[in-house]
Amino acid sequence: MSKRDFPIFAENPGMIYLDSAATAQKPWFVLAWITDYLSRDYANVHRGEYPLSFRSEDRFWAWREAVAAWMDVDPAEVVFTGSGTDASNKLVSALFFSSMIQPWDRLMVSMVEHHANIVPWQIFAERYGCEIVWIPVSSDWAVDLHWLQEHYDHRVRVVAISAASNVTGVLTDIPAVHALLHEQTYLVVDASQAIVHSPVLPNQWGADFCWWTGHKIGALTGIGVLRWKKAHLERLQPMRWWWWAIMTVWVDGYMLQASPDKFEPWTPNLVWVVSLDLALQYLRTWSRAHWEDGTVAWFYRALHAYESPLFSYIFEQCALLEDAGVVLLGSREYSKKIWVFSMRIPSLVDRGFGAYCGARNIAIRCWWLCAQPFHDQHGLTQWTCRISTWLYTDIDELEKFFAVVQEFLWRNP
Numbered sequence: 001m002s003k004r005d006f007p008i009f010a011e012n013p014g015m016i017y018l019d020s021a022a023t024a025q026k027p028w029f030v031l032a033w034i035t036d037y038l039s040r041d042y043a044n045v046h047r048g049e050y051p052l053s054f055r056s057e058d059r060f061w062a063w064r065e066a067v068a069a070w071m072d073v074d075p076a077e078v079v080f081t082g083s084g085t086d087a088s089n090k091l092v093s094a095l096f097f098s099s100m101i102q103p104w105d106r107l108m109v110s111m112v113e114h115h116a117n118i119v120p121w122q123i124f125a126e127r128y129g130c131e132i133v134w135i136p137v138s139s140d141w142a143v144d145l146h147w148l149q150e151h152y153d154h155r156v157r158v159v160a161i162s163a164a165s166n167v168t169g170v171l172t173d174i175p176a177v178h179a180l181l182h183e184q185t186y187l188v189v190d191a192s193q194a195i196v197h198s199p200v201l202p203n204q205w206g207a208d209f210c211w212w213t214g215h216k217i218g219a220l221t222g223i224g225v226l227r228w229k230k231a232h233l234e235r236l237q238p239m240r241w242w243w244w245a246i247m248t249v250w251v252d253g254y255m256l257q258a259s260p261d262k263f264e265p266w267t268p269n270l271v272w273v274v275s276l277d278l279a280l281q282y283l284r285t286w287s288r289a290h291w292e293d294g295t296v297a298w299f300y301r302a303l304h305a306y307e308s309p310l311f312s313y314i315f316e317q318c319a320l321l322e323d324a325g326v327v328l329l330g331s332r333e334y335s336k337k338i339w340v341f342s343m344r345i346p347s348l349v350d351r352g353f354g355a356y357c358g359a360r361n362i363a364i365r366c367w368w369l370c371a372q373p374f375h376d377q378h379g380l381t382q383w384t385c386r387i388s389t390w391l392y393t394d395i396d397e398l399e400k401f402f403a404v405v406q407e408f409l410w411r412n413p
Helices: 007-011 028-040 051-071 084-097 119-128 145-151 174-180 270-291 296-320 352-358 372-377 395-411
Strands: 078-081 106-110 131-135 156-162 186-190 209-213 224-228 246-250 253-256 327-329 340-344 365-367 384-388
Touching: 028 270, 051 078, 051 224, 051 270, 078 084, 084 119, 084 186, 084 209, 084 224, 106 119, 119 131, 131 145, 131 156, 145 174, 156 174, 174 186, 270 296, 296 340, 296 395, 352 365, 352 395
Parallel strands: 106 131, 106 156, 156 186, 186 209
Antiparallel strands: 078 224, 209 224, 246 253, 327 340, 340 384, 365 384
C-alpha cells in the first residue's frame, strides 16, 4: 500500500504533498465505495417505509457505531457535525443555551488553540459576561500544566484545550489536565489533529466533550464528530430544532428526540458520513497490511512504526539548519508530538516561501496557522512554515523539501 492508493498523485505527477494537517488526500477505497453506496443503497433515512430506505437507515447507524468504536464510546454519545469548527460552535452554543455556563463563570482556554476552539468562547463570553483566562505555553512548547494547577479554582466552569497542537504538533497530557479539575468543570478537547496520529479516547481522558474532523483522516470535507458525555445529554439542549430533532409537535408544545437525534435536526449528509466510515475502514486495512492486525490500537502502532524514520530525518535536517537561523517550533522528543512540524525560516516575512515551494510542486503551509494567540505569546511576528506528513509521505520527498529550504536560504541571505 502506497501512493497508488491515492489517485491525486497519479493525476498530479511529481507533486510532494506536505500539507496533510490542513487536509488529507483521499484513498481510492473511500472514493470507490462512496459511488457503490450511492449506486446500491442510497435513500433518505428516518422516514422511508421501503427496503431501500431501511438499508440506508441500518447503514447510517452502523457508521455511527464504527465511529464510536474508534473512540471506545457509546454510539448515543456521537453526534455528526459539518466539521470540527461546526462541532465547536454547536457545543459552545448548547452549553450557554442550556444554562450550563453562567455569567460569573470563568473559561480557561490554552494559548496554543486553533481559532475554532477560541472564537466561539470569546463570542459567548462577550455576550454573557464570562471571563476568559489564557493558559500559557511552557518553555518546552507544551501547555503549562504547572501554571494551570496554580491558577485553577472553583470559579472555572470550562477548560478548553487541544489534544495536539496544529502548530507544533506537541501532545497535551489530557488525563493529567483532568486530574487537576473539580467535578463541576467541563473538560473540552479539540482532537482534530490528534485523531490522525494517536488514539482519541474521551473516557480514558476524562473529557466531557471532544470533537474532531473527518477530512484530516481521509474522509470528505464536511464531516465532523462531536462526542458528548452521556451524563450531560439530558440537560443539554440543541440550538436548532426541526424535523428529526422533534418527536412530536402539538399546538401548545413539542417533544424532542433522544440523543443523538435531537442534535441532528436536518436531513443528514449521508455521503459525508459514509466517507468517514470508509476512511476508518481504510486505516484498518492499512494496519493489517503492515502489522496483520486491523484493530484501532494496532493501527496507531503501525503508524508510529511507519513515521519513526520520517521523524528522525526531519529532526536531523532541522538541526543541520540551525546555524542558518532555522528554528523548529516544538518538542524534538518523538513520544511528545505528532507529524506536524512548524519552522521559523529567516527572510520569511510573508507567504513567499510557500509560493517558492509551490512553484517547485511542493505543497506546504505558511501563515499564522489559525493560531495567532500562540504566535503572539512567543513573539512570532512573522509567518511560520509548516510541513505535515501522512501515510503517503516518504523520505525522498522530505529530502527534496529540505533541498528547497537550503536553496531558498542561499537566495535570501
